[in-house]
Every structure is written in C-alpha cells, then in structure tokens.
Amino acid sequence: MRLCFEGAAGEVTGSRSIIEYRIGQKDRRFAVDWGMFQGGRDAHQKNFEPSSEHADTLECVILTHAHIDHSGLLPRLCAQGFHGPIYCTLATLDLLKVLLADSAHIQAFERERAERRQAKNQWRGDLPQPLYSLDDVTQCLAQCRPIAYHQRTPILEGVSLEFVDAGHILGSATAVIDVVHDGRSAHQPTKRIVFSGDLGTRNRPLMNDPDRVHQADVLVLESTYGNRLHRSLQSTEDELVEIVSRTLKQGGNVIMPAFAVGRTQEIIAILLNLVRQKRLPFLSIFVDSPMATAASEVTDRHLSLLDAQTQALAAWAKAHPQAARVHFTKDVNESKALNQIKGGAIILSASGMCEAGRILHHLFWNCPREQSAIVITGFQAAGTRGRLLVDGAKTLRLLGAEVTVKASVHTLGGLSAHADQADLLWWCQGFAEPPEKVFITHGEDTASENLSSVLVSELGWARPIRPKRGESFPC
Ligand SMILES: [Zn+2]
Structure with a gap:
C-alpha cells in the first residue's frame, strides 16, 4: 500500500x-x-x-x-x-x-x-x-x-x-x-x-x-x-459581555463580521447562553447573510449532532421567545432597513474578513459612529479590510468612499x-x-x-x- x-x-x-x-x-x-x-x-x-x-x-x-x-x-x-x-x-x-x-x-x-x-x-x-x-x-x-x-x-x-x-x-x-x-x-x-x-x-x-x-x-x-494554545472560552465570554453591555447602554449597534458556516451559529449560541445566564439583557440579533441563513437552516435540521448543552439551549430559546430575538433577513430590502437602526441591534454578517457582501453596508453606517462597536470574530488575512480594522485603521474604504472609523474595534481571540x-x-x-x-x-x-x-x-x-x-x- x-x-x-x-x-x-x-x-x-x-x-x-x-x-x-x-x-x-x-x-x-x-x-x-x-x-x-x-x-x-x-x-x-x-x-x-x-x-x-x-x-x-x-x-x-x-x-x-x-x-x-x-x-x-x-x-x-x-x-x-x-x-x-x-x-x-x-x-x-x-x-x-x-x-x-x-x-x-x-x-x-x-x-x-x-x-x-x-x-x-x-x-x-x-x-x-x-x-x-x-x-x-x-x-x-x-x-x-x-x-x-x-x-x-x-x-x-x-x-x-x-x-x-x-x-x-x-x-x-x-x-x-x-x-x-x-x-x-x-x-x-x-x-x-x-x-x-x-x-x-x-x-x-x-x-x-x-x-x-x-x-x-x-x-x-x-x-x-x-x-x-487558545484563550479560554470564559475570557471570550467575559469580553463579549463587556462590549455588548457597554454598546447597548450608549445606544450603538454591535457589528460582527463572521464566517457564514460555523462561526455565525457559534456566536448566536454564545450570545443566547449569556442571555440565559442573565449576564446579558434582551438581545435583538440580526443575521444578514443569505449563506449564513442557509447554513443555520442546515444546522437546525441536524440539531441532534450538536452537543447536549446546545440542544438544551435551543429548547430553552424556543420556550423563552421573549428573552432574545434572532431574525434572519429575507431579502435586500430587509437588509437595507437595518441601516436605519441607530442602536440596540447586534448584526452578524458576512464576509468574515469584510471583503465583500452585506457587511460592507453595516460597516459603512456604523464605523463613523462612536457609540457602535465592531467585533472581529475570526482570523483576518493580511491585506483585508478586517485586518486593517484589527490593526487600528483610522479610515476605511467602503462602497467607494473613505469612511472614518470612530466605532470601537475589538478582536475576540478565543474562538477557533x-x-x-x-x-x-x-x-x-x-x-x-x-x-x-x-x-x-x-x-x-x-x-x-x-x-x-x-x-x-x-x-x-x-x-x-x-x-x-x-x-x-x-x-
Ligand atoms: Zn475545516
């Protein structure tokens, strides 16, 4: 052989x-x-x-x-x-x-x-x-x-x-x-x-x-x-609680570029679990990526393959619809409507490295607002917009315009x-x-x-x- x-x-x-x-x-x-x-x-x-x-x-x-x-x-x-x-x-x-x-x-x-x-x-x-x-x-x-x-x-x-x-x-x-x-x-x-x-x-x-x-x-x-060696999940959760609580309090949105398959579903689970533990208040989560929506549907169909905690969390979320709202945008009009939301939204969108897709619109509207937060959730290759944000860029080229970055930028290192x-x-x-x-x-x-x-x-x-x-x- x-x-x-x-x-x-x-x-x-x-x-x-x-x-x-x-x-x-x-x-x-x-x-x-x-x-x-x-x-x-x-x-x-x-x-x-x-x-x-x-x-x-x-x-x-x-x-x-x-x-x-x-x-x-x-x-x-x-x-x-x-x-x-x-x-x-x-x-x-x-x-x-x-x-x-x-x-x-x-x-x-x-x-x-x-x-x-x-x-x-x-x-x-x-x-x-x-x-x-x-x-x-x-x-x-x-x-x-x-x-x-x-x-x-x-x-x-x-x-x-x-x-x-x-x-x-x-x-x-x-x-x-x-x-x-x-x-x-x-x-x-x-x-x-x-x-x-x-x-x-x-x-x-x-x-x-x-x-x-x-x-x-x-x-x-x-x-x-x-x-x-990865950072512990505990420290990632602590950091997320701090960022989300502060941003919601000051009336901004939390924008999270995330890979559509795996990472998006993982972040939703982490956020829901933090609500369940009462470490975060009611959350309005929007998933704005057709591919992430499709991948989430596949995940729902195969719930039995997920770990026991996530299955229990899914059952809890179903029984407590008032605790958090997870909305998957259906079309471009719904996506555009998100641009009007000034505060209180958590928006998960692709692409994960901010190179294409609907995330560009959310960055365009939220980067100039100091009340909002951009949370990077995955690896950012050199030369991508995501990497520029991680490296502390003061401006970003988005949709043909040079946009000032006043929002706070955070990198969650513990997810892999x-x-x-x-x-x-x-x-x-x-x-x-x-x-x-x-x-x-x-x-x-x-x-x-x-x-x-x-x-x-x-x-x-x-x-x-x-x-x-x-x-x-x-x-
Ligand atoms: Zn792989």
Whole structure:
C-alpha cells in the first residue's frame, strides 16, 4: 500500500491524499478529500493542474468535511470524468450544497465582471477561467453517498470505512479506514489508516468534543494550530459581555463580521447562553447573510449532532421567545432597513474578513459612529479590510468612499474551530499504542514541526513524517 500526499502538505489548504493498494494482481486507488488551494501565490496554478489521470483511475473519494479547502475541487474532478461515489456524512452533504454552489457563483461572477471590464477596455491579460460551473456542482452532489457516524461500511473490495465525530464543523468526521494487505484477498487481515480530518476544540459551544480513536497502524494528523494554545472560552465570554453591555447602554449597534458556516451559529449560541445566564439583557440579533441563513437552516435540521448543552439551549430559546430575538433577513430590502437602526441591534454578517457582501453596508453606517462597536470574530488575512480594522485603521474604504472609523474595534481571540496543541495531544493520547507511522499535514512548517516535537517529547512517539506535496510513502 502507498500513501500519496497531493496537498495540505506544508500548508493548510488543498487537502488531498491518495491511497493505492492491491487486491490479488489488481492495483486500486481511492482518495481522501479533494480540496481547493486558497491564498498563496501558486494556489491558482495548483487548482488548474490537470487531474484527468485521477478522474480515470480513482474508484471513490472519502470526504472528511464540507470546508472548501477539503471539498472545493470535487466538482472539477467529476467534470473531468470521475464517476465514482463520494462518501461523506449527511450533514456534510447538506453543507456542500450551500458551499459548492456559492463557490461556483463566485467564480461565475468574477468571470462576468472581468468580461464587463474588458468590454470597456479596463481589463488586461487573460480573463479568469471558472474551475467549474453550477451544473458540475449538481453532478458532484449526485455522486455523494451519505454514511452515518459509527457505521462501518464496505466501500471498495478490501476496504471499509467508519466515520467518527471530529467536532470541527457540522458533519465533520475523522475517517477510520481498514485496507486489506497488498496482494491478499478481500477477506484477509487489514491495516488501519486514520485520517484525523480537521479536529475541533474541546469544551466549546455547538460541536461535540472530537471522538478519539484507539487504534491505528497509520495516522495522518492535522496540525493547523500545532504550535498554539487558545484563550479560554470564559475570557471570550467575559469580553463579549463587556462590549455588548457597554454598546447597548450608549445606544450603538454591535457589528460582527463572521464566517457564514460555523462561526455565525457559534456566536448566536454564545450570545443566547449569556442571555440565559442573565449576564446579558434582551438581545435583538440580526443575521444578514443569505449563506449564513442557509447554513443555520442546515444546522437546525441536524440539531441532534450538536452537543447536549446546545440542544438544551435551543429548547430553552424556543420556550423563552421573549428573552432574545434572532431574525434572519429575507431579502435586500430587509437588509437595507437595518441601516436605519441607530442602536440596540447586534448584526452578524458576512464576509468574515469584510471583503465583500452585506457587511460592507453595516460597516459603512456604523464605523463613523462612536457609540457602535465592531467585533472581529475570526482570523483576518493580511491585506483585508478586517485586518486593517484589527490593526487600528483610522479610515476605511467602503462602497467607494473613505469612511472614518470612530466605532470601537475589538478582536475576540478565543474562538477557533481547530484544536490547539493541548487538544491535539489529548486526542493523540486516545491511541492505546503509538501508530506505526504518523504523518503530520495541514499546517505551516512551524506548526507541524512544533507538534511533531511534542509528540516525541510528551507521548514518546517515534518522530512523525512531515510530507511534502507530491511525496508518497509505502505503508
Ligand atoms: Zn475545516
């Protein structure tokens, strides 16, 4: 058996691995994740690399979760001739419908915008080429085969798969794959390969703690925050209580740019819980992002996958409608009406880095008001408006105008969908014996190197391998 790393090796995007094995004399291949590369200079080029060879030879794909850096090139693979099944959880499939369609829309929009500019002689060079169309997304979704957690399922001759909860986002899974030893028949003993997928944090709202796995021959482990420790949820809550109370008292609005999938639902849960604990008064929360609304609907449909506290909170909120109002704006007119609200509103909107979408309008109206507060809730990449706000910009370019920033700006540091070093170690301690081979992926060099060292020093594991893109290893 060989394990090939095609992405998320030495970086955090483009998750893609291929497993090759042999039944009798026949070589077989399947993949785990087929993600898009995002950010970085050569991401575009990597996304466009031909994958027709893979489309012809892969027999199935296992998808750990819906995030685009794990799923985003699947429609392209299908368009190039891959007809096999894509195994994922049902909640992942429901989120894929939202995320992949959005990805296709953005690509079509960028192409149309470039064509309009070209017509006015304002575009130089080649026009952006969409990676895939909405039709390709529809085809890809039709190839998805949902599997429930904790249900071992034969997926290929000599290969079976079980998903366990990775606690990262709704539907996210760790893939526990049993593969027959090379050259044997399908009923002979197997090797167990475990792909952690992205692992969540413990003791956080919404998601369950990640399930630990007790045995693996080969482990492929993510390392996004392998060199960091997160702040506690308690301090994040304290900070939020302080900001919201003060802003409401002085008659302003709280504007929260938030990622539509996961972060928005997490913040709603935190705010409702603070109301329930009587640490915050009645709240009027507006969710103003079509994608966040769609993702919240998917979350509601899969309430049973959330942790017990969040399920209890949802029941409490239903029984106490007077305690807080969560309103999802239905159209552009409702969104625009929010611009007239001078105080008392908490507005959650996308995009999370303030680069596009309805958040721009809310920043436009609230940045110049010293009574209002802007609360940044996630990572802000260099060069984005969100980063400028975090760095203390005094003015911001919004909707074609230079807007003064008089509102207070706060950064909530404690929210993360990724396990930190302590949680990664806790998860690895679930193995009764150290896995024979450990590969560390999905992390920048410093993060993967640091995690690798602590696995050796704290758990006594043999030094893990940190594969580079394109490398493959016998297993
Ligand atoms: Zn993820």
